[in-house]
Amino acid sequence: MAKTHVTMKVNGAEVEGLVEPRTLLVHFIRENLQLTGTHIGCETTHCGACTVDIDGMSVKSCTMFAVQANGSEITTIEGMANADGTLSHLQEGFRQMHGLQCGYCTPGMIMRAHRLLKENPQPSEEEIRAGIAGNICRCTGYQNIVKAIQYAASKINGVEFKEAAE
Amino acid sequence: MIPGPFSYHRPESVGDAIKLLSSLGEEARPLAGGHSLIPMMKLRLATPGHLVDLHAVAGLKGIRRDGNSIVIGAMTTQHELLASDEIKASVPILQEAAALIADPQVRYRGTIGGNVANGDPGNDMPALMLTLAATYRLEGPNGAREVMASDFYQGAYFTALEPGEILTSITIPVPAAGHGYAYEKLKRKVGDYATAAAAVVLTMAGGKVATCAIGLTNLHETPLLATDAANAVTGTGLDAASLKKAAAAAEAIMSPAADARGPVEYRKHVGGIMVARALQRAASRAK
Numbered sequence: 317m318a319k320t321h322v323t324m325k326v327n328g329a330e331v332e333g334l335v336e337p338r339t340l341l342v343h344f345i346r347e348n349l350q351l352t353g354t355h356i357g358c359e360t361t362h363c364g365a366c367t368v369d370i371d372g373m374s375v376k377s378c379t380m381f382a383v384q385a386n387g388s389e390i391t392t393i394e395g396m397a398n399a400d401g402t403l404s405h406l407q408e409g410f411r412q413m414h415g416l417q418c419g420y421c422t423p424g425m426i427m428r429a430h431r432l433l434k435e436n437p438q439p440s441e442e443e444i445r446a447g448i449a450g451n452i453c454r455c456t457g458y459q460n461i462v463k464a465i466q467y468a469a470s471k472i473n474g475v476e477f478k479e480a481a482e
Numbered sequence: 483m484i485p486g487p488f489s490y491h492r493p494e495s496v497g498d499a500i501k502l503l504s505s506l507g508e509e510a511r512p513l514a515g516g517h518s519l520i521p522m523m524k525l526r527l528a529t530p531g532h533l534v535d536l537h538a539v540a541g542l543k544g545i546r547r548d549g550n551s552i553v554i555g556a557m558t559t560q561h562e563l564l565a566s567d568e569i570k571a572s573v574p575i576l577q578e579a580a581a582l583i584a585d586p587q588v589r590y591r592g593t594i595g596g597n598v599a600n601g602d603p604g605n606d607m608p609a610l611m612l613t614l615a616a617t618y619r620l621e622g623p624n625g626a627r628e629v630m631a632s633d634f635y636q637g638a639y640f641t642a643l644e645p646g647e648i649l650t651s652i653t654i655p656v657p658a659a660g661h662g663y664a665y666e667k668l669k670r671k672v673g674d675y676a677t678a679a680a681a682v683v684l685t686m687a688g689g690k691v692a693t694c695a696i697g698l699t700n701l702h703e704t705p706l707l708a709t710d711a712a713n714a715v716t717g718t719g720l721d722a723a724s725l726k727k728a729a730a731a732a733e734a735i736m737s738p739a740a741d742a743r744g745p746v747e748y749r750k751h752v753g754g755i756m757v758a759r760a761l762q763r764a765a766s767r768a769k
Contacts (some may be wrong), residue, residue, distance in 0.1 A: 317487040337490035337533070338523075359483045362519050363672060373590035379520050380591070384535060385492050388570060428587065447512070450585025451670040 322386040327395030329336070329473035335382040341375075342366045345392060353393035353423045357452070364451030367424035368392050374431040376450070380440070393423035396430065405471035406430060406464070415464030417455035425451050429465045437472055441480075485523035492535045496621055504623045504646035506532045512648050513537075514539070514557060514596030516727040531603070533571050536768025542595070542650060545569060554652045561586075563594060572656045572768050573614065575663035575683060582667045601639040601704075604675030606667065608635060608705035609697035613681040616654045622647030635704035648703075655764060661685050662768030665697070666760040669754050670743065676700040677743040678753035680708075680758040684715075688769040691715050694762070696728075697763055701736040701753045706731040711757060720765050728761060729754030 319334040326349060332346040345354050345368065356363030359378050366377045369391040396404050407427050408413065416422045425448060432439060432447040438448060445458070446464050453461060463479060470477035491510075493499040503510050509531035520617060522528035536542060542557040545566050552572050554563070560580045563569055569576050583606055584592060593748065597607040598618065611631035612619075618629050623646045634642045657663070667679035679699035685692045694716050696708040711732040718724035738749040 317489070320490065336487065338485045338487055340484070343484075356630065359524065361517060361588065364585070367587055374587045375590060376587045379517055379588075380526075381490070381516075381520075383492075384516075434585075447586060450587040 320383050322382055324385050324387060325389045333382075337381060337383050339382045339383045340378055341368075341380045341385050342377035344385075345377060345390075348382075351392050351394050355420055355423055357420065357424075362452065363421070363424070364428060364448075365421050365424040367451065368425045369427055369431055372431070372434075374428045374450075391427070391430070393426060396426060405468040406433070407419075408471070409464035409467035410461075413460050413463040413467050415456070415461045416453075421451060421453045421455075425453065425461055429446055429468065433465070433469055433472060438469060441466070485520070485526040486529040488523075488530055488762055489532045491532060492538050493534060493536075494538050496541065496648070497530045498538055499534055499536060499648060500622055500646055501621070502532075502534045503648065508645070509727060510534055512601075515559065515588075515592040516596075517592045518596065518600055518602060525625050536648070547656075548653070550595045550656050552654045552656055554594055554654070556599070556630060556651055557593050558595070559726075560584075560589035560592050560594065560597075562588065570736070571684070572705070575610060575614070575665055575681060576607075578663070579610055579665040579667075581682070582606065582665065582669070585673050588673070594652065595649050596650065598634075599641065599643065601635060601637075601641040603638050603703050605661060606676065606679065606699055609699040610665065610681045611652065611654075611697075612705050612707040613683050613695045613697035614654050614657065615695070616652050618649050619651045619653070619706065620644075620647045621650045622689055626650075627677070628653075632707060638703040640692040646700065657683050657742045658685050660769035662764035664760040664763035664767070665765070666756040668756060675743075678749050678756050680753065680756035681758040682757075684761070684764050684768060686700070689719050690717055691720060694761075696732065696757060698736065698753060698757075699734060700739045701749065702739075703739075708735060708757065710734070715761060720761055725761060729758050 323332040362380045368377045376475040410433035467477045511530040513533045513535045543555045564581045597605045616631045663683050665681045668677045674698045681697040684694040694712040696712045698706040711728040714727040733750045733754045736750045740746045
């Protein structure tokens with residue numbers, strides 16, 4: 317099958333590649349661009365481990381072809397740290413609140429939470445839980461993931477983070 | 483899981499999309515949000531030789547008011563429906579249902595056109611379209627035509643779409659001001675298709691149901707309009723006996739498949755419960 321030339325902006329850098337039409341975006345990101353922070357979990361659009369940010373949308377990159385992302389602007393987990401290399405509020409939140417155990421779902425969780433907080437900087441706990449409903453974690457029971465996102469929301473809004481009483 | 487090989491086409495007009503689909507024939511499939519088709523392709527349950535991606539086609543997106551109707555472009559995403567003030571004000575049941583479809587990531591990509599045109603009995607929007615008396619605009623090599631949603635569904639994955647045709651927009655008559663609405667969906671988990679779901683749009687007058695329409699999701703190989711059930715409650719105050727009658731009338735037309743969501747008897751039973759709950763909740767919202 318003839319390959320198609322694609323260009324896109326990934327984490328601020330212009331990238332290009334030759335892809336078959338059937339190449340899934342997640343494979344292009346991991347194999348062509350060698351950005352392996354974006355994980356492949358279920359491969360069936362359920363788990364959200366492959367979530368990336370495309371043109372202001374959270375997208376499961378296993379359910380989109382790389383050719384469809386031609387010309388788009390993408391952020392992956394590798395683009396989430398601050399410019400000076402320090403952790404972003406969300407990354408810091410996941411670290412401080414123990415928002416991960418095995419870490420497999422974490423890149424997708426952070427990418428989804430990133431867009432959620434852009435659209436709704438002060439989400440309620442219920443809104444956070446609904447917002448990450450497309451991301452599955454099999455370790456933590458979500459409690460600390462929710463706290464991690466609340467932590468980040470507090471930092472973004474410049475207020476002190478207070479953990480809700482258990 | 484990697485799909486089989488195919489050629490990718492990205493037309494920029496409805497005319498070009500139709501030309502491609504017509505000339506490429508049965509090997510070609512239109513690609514909207516792709517969240518039904520791409521998973522099927524990964525499982526090799528679908529192996530189209532050509533994909534005609536509709537994302538670059540001008541004029542297929544957007545929500546606008548046209549007199550007493552709302553016109554929704556086929557490539558409008560579920561996320562865009564949820565964000566629309568026009569939908570919130572005029573046809574809020576669409577937002578209630580959209581929020582129950584899949585998950586946030588899927589809703590950024592999944593489109594209303596794909597949802598209604600695919601003919602999947604598990605999709606939520608078709609039953610709403612029957613309930614709202616919507617019409618679909620189908621455009622193909624022989625021109626454009628309008629088809630009532632109630633005439634569109636012929637069987638599981640079989641619709642009125644002819645070869646080379648695509649569904650380009652949906653027109654919904656705006657329900658009466660002060661109408662009540664509810665979409666009750668029983669599902670096993672986030673992202674699942676309905677075990678059973680019921681849509682209700684009604685108006686009340688003096689504490690009694692004045693007009694009522696009821697749609698059913700995933701309880702037959704096509705979406706259903708439960709006309710007898712709606713008639714059973716019209717003129718009543720939704721007392722227990724009337725609700726029971728409506729549920730029974732709805733159950734009488736259901737013929738769900740027995741699958742992982744439960745045996746036929748269970749799915750019909752909970753289908754009746756969804757009807758009763760949707761009626762009550764819709765009535766409580768009516769002004």
